[in-house]
Amino acid sequence: MTRQTLPPTLRFLIAARQAELHSLESLAHTCELVTLISHLVHELQKERGYTNLFLCHPTPERQHILDAQHQSVSTHEADVRTFLDALLTHPIGSDHGRARLFDSIAHALYRLDGLPILRCNILAHRLQPGDASAAFTRLISSLLAVAVETTDAAHDADITRLLAALLNFMQGKELCGQERAYGVLGYTAGRFNPTQKVHMVMLAERQTRCFMQFEALADRQSLQAWQSLDDLHEPVLSLRGMAARTSAEQPVDTGMAALWFDLCTARIDGMHPIECQLTTTLAQRCRQRIEAVSLDLRNHRALLDSMAAHEGSTRPTMLFDVQSRPLDVAPADGIASGMERSILDLLQAQAERIQASDQALDQARTALDERRHIEKAKWILVELHRISEADAHAQLQHEAMRSGRTLTEVAHALLATRNATQG
């Protein structure tokens, strides 16, 4: 019996399973994009660091390292661009999510298109180190924004949790990169002014929050790898303390800049394998889930085919119960045949499965959605006051500390006020 001859009820039951499978395949594809972005971001973070060193103290050797790094970035940039090109012809996710995703991609591509002229200006020393860093940071932020937008399609609890762990880790690592670049400025000057000190503290605090989220969501292997990095964290913590104690009266040796850079780099480089571990686990879980759901779909179809064949001449009345009873509880009166009972069981089992997976998903998405809410709230402040993303974040954080609420609560309140005043 071919599928076309199944009664509509059974065809929709199968189609529902197929939709689940497609949803997973789409999610796996999404995870690939996030993986490619994480590699590109890693290389761009390196380029930002080398650029900073080069602009602070240009040597032929540093220029050589920078040239080599441009090549590494280009390789990964090409991978991302190839993937994105294919996305235009084979899109992923829902239409609505895609509009947001494609917008964020347009923005990231716009930034990527500017890389050649940025490098040109850097090599010609037409930019201050801080300005060059800021340009890289904007580019990296735009790429991370693409990664965040992909999560709209994440509807599997387990994979969503891992994806949230990865995104938090990527964000935390990016903050380490920003801290490295920012710290080089202060150590090169021999001291940090009060504004710079506040900014350094904020960068450290934001890292802590990201890594706490990561720790709450990550798989065991990634967690173990993360815990083994403690030796690399310690020296960075000491130098943070030293930075906070510098002053015009008590400057430090400007040679500390290179030490700070190297220690931060060792730490960031140590983080990259964890990022890779996370993306590997993610790809693996996607494959496992797809295999499981495919197998399930095949079994399900075989079961329904045999039911439809067996039922034969009694269709179309086979599927109904006529007694008054709560929802889908099977009738006790024997009117329902064994066959009818099976369809009822199937309907109920499927409904329970969806219900359970929805509840698990609700939990897993909380972490993602909180991140998105904070991003949205930041965006409102940027738009409202024409300030930078970092300043917007600082404002949110200040308000959270002032009022004793969490960052998420402050973001929620801001969004609610905004919605209310626009309604």
Next chain:
Amino acid sequence: MTRQTLPPTLRFLIAARQAELHSLESLAHTCELVTLISHLVHELQKERGYTNLFLCHPTPERQHILDAQHQSVSTHEADVRTFLDALLTHPIGSDHGRARLFDSIAHALYRLDGLPILRCNILAHRLQPGDASAAFTRLISSLLAVAVETTDAAHDADITRLLAALLNFMQGKELCGQERAYGVLGYTAGRFNPTQKVHMVMLAERQTRCFMQFEALADRQSLQAWQSLDDLHEPVLSLRGMAARTSAEQPVDTGMAALWFDLCTARIDGMHPIECQLTTTLAQRCRQRIEAVSLDLRNHRALLDSMAAHEGSTRPTMLFDVQSRPLDVAPADGIASGMERSILDLLQAQAERIQASDQALDQARTALDERRHIEKAKWILVELHRISEADAHAQLQHEAMRSGRTLTEVAHALLATRNATQG
């Protein structure tokens, strides 16, 4: 210049708009399904009513009316089935939403498949009136559940608001139908026992809530039509009062059953044109929005084509700003050419538009999502205690009254507890 030769940034900007357009077209398709369901539900509500009358007091005339009503139902059932068949080959919405939608469709089709045998049992008087009503109510609930599941694809604020108004109105009207059938039982007996009285009060209260939601969300025309129904509400309110005052000692004339039925029917029939008004407005808004977005897309594409053609030889460096400045605020240093400025403007305008529409959507979806949360919470109670949907609703409502919270707050609390215990 053809579209293929546009630089990727611009292609993604266009693709984002196209995705918006597809999302709207999909939503328009969804609204068609809701419209077809509303018609079928209306006819089934009539059949439930006539069935009830027939079973309480069978006459050849009533059987004749019932036969004619079967025909009306069949016509609308065929429309729904044709639409659903097409859905299997041309699906709507996201994969994830589709899995839920298709499950709910499988369930509704299962109930529809049982209609012939149900009618057979009714004509042969093998069912009590209450049991027959309950079977129709289950069928109608399964169809309304399909309508609710379609809203997963609703991502346009204006249309989502109208859709939420329609769904609340449909639910309210269905409760009127249940009240009509339930009242016939009491009036036929000459009195309502205490349990029946509580149930009647609950049905009335649930109607009030649905219609309040409808009033908060509906368009002006539908609201005016609704307000003109006051004359039809009044007599039903009086008979509700009379039902509450009946007792074993003070029964009423059993002829009141026909009067109750006729008054309720007049009210329900008066509601159907409003439902039609809502679906017409909905279809109209969908068309208008699609036209507006299509035009916008054409203009947008023409603009980008001309920009790309104009820009010519300066690509790929045309799109970048290299100065440190907050996010996408245009540079003040004159490095950005007029062309670059335009792309920045486009990116920013698009981001602002999405942001604004997201905020509007958040508001509009609240009504829909609250409805879904209550449905979910009810489902948990049904599953947990093996009770009927109406009893589950009564439990939620009782808890709300007991603790002085809203129904939504109780549903949220229940879902949160459930999530916590499963985590």
